[in-house]
Amino acid sequence: MTQMAVTPMAAEAARTDSEFLSTLCGRLRPDAVIVEPTALRTYECDGLTGFRVVPRAVVLAESADDVRQAVLTCAEFGVPYVARGAGTGLSGGALPTAEGIVISLQRMRRxxxxxxxxxxxxxxxxxxxxxxxxxxxxxxxxxxxxxxxxxxxxxxxxxxxxxxxxxxxxxxxxxxxxxxxxxxxxxxxxxxxxxxxxxxxxxxxxxxxxxxxxxxxxxxxxxxxxxxNPVAVHTLCADFPTITAACEAVTRIIAAGIVPAAIEMMDALAIEASEAAVGAGYSLDTAAALIVEVDGPAAESKVEFDAVNQICRDTGTTKIRIAGDAAERAVIWRGRKAAFAAVGRISPDYIVQDGVVPRTSLGEVLSRIAEMAAEANMRVANVFHAGDGNLHPLVLYSEAKGQLERAEELSRDIAELCVDMGGSLSGEHGIGTDKACSMPRMFSESDLAAMWHLRGAFDPKGLCNPGKLLPTPRLCGEKPGVYVPHPLEASGDIERF
The missing domain is CATH 3.30.465.10 (Uridine Diphospho-n-acetylenolpyruvylglucosamine Reductase; domain 3)
Structure with a gap:
């Protein structure tokens, strides 16, 4: 039988790991710590599934004291940790580190x-x-x-x-x-x-x-x-022959001094996916649709809604559907809210991007995104918060056909285009792992240094969700993913730092 030599460094690392897990389990309930390899894979990624890392362990916290005990143990042993909720994030913000643990908060639901x-x-x-x-x-x-x-x-x-x-x-x-x-x-x-x-x-x-x-x-x-809750709510869905016309309607609504509760836009691809999923009654023969909702006092909201209706007509709408009651309003919104998940019906894989541009630049930016998609020979669906210029381009691809790298490059280019147009890398999905390396596109060295100082004031050892939000040399020079150890590391002859 061949025996593998174990170096003193490897033995010490194994002892320290065992001691850390023993201490962690001792400070929490017996069933609060997951270490079984198959179970750990449940936590290897969030909604950005292109990045995957299996954590060292997972803590199922049920109270603030559980969280505190887990954090204290990590601080004592110098182990990084990542907090996780439902894992629906789309920027890799809950991506674990192989050396660290995940602290799940999903049981704290009171x-x-x-x-x-x-x-x-x-x-x-x-x-x-x-x-x-x-x-x-x-x-x-x-x-x-x-x-x-x-x-x-x-x-x-x-x-x-x-x-x-x-x-x-x-x-x-x-x-x-x-x-x-x-x-x-x-x-x-x-x-x-x-x-x-x-x-x-x-x-x-x-x-x-x-x-x-x-x-x-x-x-x-x-x-x-x-x-x-508002006294009155009015909702319409307006079709437009071009995305440019729909963007013009958005600009005119806000310019008129009207601030609707919501102005959402969906393009033809997004509508196709949504209709296949939930059948909300959107038109399949339109280039874009606006969902506009106005709420507030009865008299005021009615005047504003009538003005929105007229603006849509003045900018070339081909069809306006007005929700007659709460049930029809719910159907319209079900179609919009199902759009992200529904895109899986028209593409095996997709990346949901998130960026912000000045509202008056919407038409220009969407035209440029269409050009970029054509140049990359890829499709991009758009469903987003048009009222505040918060774009959500969905880059469609097939990993089985080797398109992931091209899709990631297009997604990154779209995010950086938003910055170049005077906007932001993110409106609400966060920077996470996905866009940390693009932060210098938006912020100067001194800006980033100030952010590092703030982060260091709260977490001087850098254990709390490392590798997220701010660019680091490792993150920007090495693509995250499931770590594959070198054979010499696996045998214990070398260690990774």
């Missing part, structure tokens, strides 16, 4: 309180977005941020990415609806940011935390702002 008098709710991070609205509905209230994945995405993830949704045009993003956070920092300390009142003195650390993509700490409790 709605602690709904306070209709102060228009707020207190929730744990594993509560789904839509569950807050469901709990508040009896009081005539709702939680305004409404990403398309709101049925399954968690509020903790919304906080990490500063999620928006269709109605963020009028009501704002997650940051505008979070009053207070409880969070565990990298040293295991528990802090509270914000407060019951919206006006706080001093530096706005709450706003810095929202949208930090899990790099500053792990949120364990959230106080969110609730909004009263």
């Amino acid at each position: 709605i602690i309180e709904v306070d209709p008098y102060n228009l707020r709710a207190v929730v744990q991070p594993g509560v789904t977005n839509v569950d807050i609205t469901s709990a508040a509905a009896q009081f005539g209230l709702h939680f305004a941020p409404d990403p398309s994945s709101q049925q399954v995405c968690t509020v903790g993830g919304n906080v990490a990415e500063n999620s928006g949704g269709a109605h963020c045009l009028k009501y704002g993003f997650t940051v505008h609806h979070v009053l207070e956070l409880e969070a565990v920092l990298a040293d295991g300390s528990v802090v509270r940011l914000g407060g019951a009142n919206r006006e706080q003195v001093g530096y706005d650390l709450l706003a810095a935390f929202v949208g930090s993509e899990g790099t500053l700490g792990i949120v364990t409790k959230i106080v969110v702002r609730l909004v009263r």
Whole structure:
């Protein structure tokens, strides 16, 4: 029998790993730590499935103390960690590290309180977005941020990415609806940011935390702002013969001083996919469709809706469908919210990109994206928040046909095009792993240095969600993915640092 020599360094590494896992398991419930290799693969990626890394272990936290014990153990042993909610993120923000652990918050799903008098709710991070609205509905209230994945995405993830949704045009993003956070920092300390009142003195650390993509700490409790349901809601779906005409309608609506609750756009490819999935009644023979919703006081919203209707006609709409009641309105929205997932019906694989451009540049940018797609011999579907210029191009490809690298390159080029047009790399999906290397396209060295200083103040050892948001030499010089050890490493003759 051949015996493999074990070097002292490899033996010490194995001992340290065993000691770390033993300590972690000892501080938590017996069933709270997953180490079985097959089970770990459940956590190897988020919604950006092109990047996959199997973590060292997964902690199934059920309380803030579970999170704290896991973080304390990681700090003690110098082990990196990544917080994870439902895993619906689209930028690789919850991608694990092979050396680290995942701290899952999905079991922390309790709605602690709904306070209709102060228009707020207190929730744990594993509560789904839509569950807050469901709990508040009896009081005539709702939680305004409404990403398309709101049925399954968690509020903790919304906080990490500063999620928006269709109605963020009028009501704002997650940051505008979070009053207070409880969070565990990298040293295991528990802090509270914000407060019951919206006006706080001093530096706005709450706003810095929202949208930090899990790099500053792990949120364990959230106080969110609730909004009263509008008295009247009017919704239409308008077809346009060209994308340019639809973009012109968007510009004229906002220029008229009207701020609808939502203005969404879908192109022909997105409509084709959505109709195949849910049959919401969209026209299959149109180049683009606008979904516009106006809400508010009955008289005011009716005047604004009539004005929107007329603007659509003036800019060349070929068909206008007005929702006659709440049921028809729900059908129209079901088609829009199903679009991302529905694209799987027309393409085996796709990348969902996320970028922002000035609203008046929408037509020009979409034309350029079409040209870029043609040059790459690929298809791009567009379904997005037109009212605030937040694009969501979906790059369609087939990994089986070897198109992944070309799709990733086109996706990156589209994101950087948004920056070149005076916009941003992301509107709500975050930077994560996907676009960290593009950050220098948008920010100067001094800008990035300031961000590193902020991150270092919260997490000086860099253990909290490493390799995300900000560019690092390793990240930008080496594509993330499942780590394949060198044979000498596997035999214990060398170590990886």
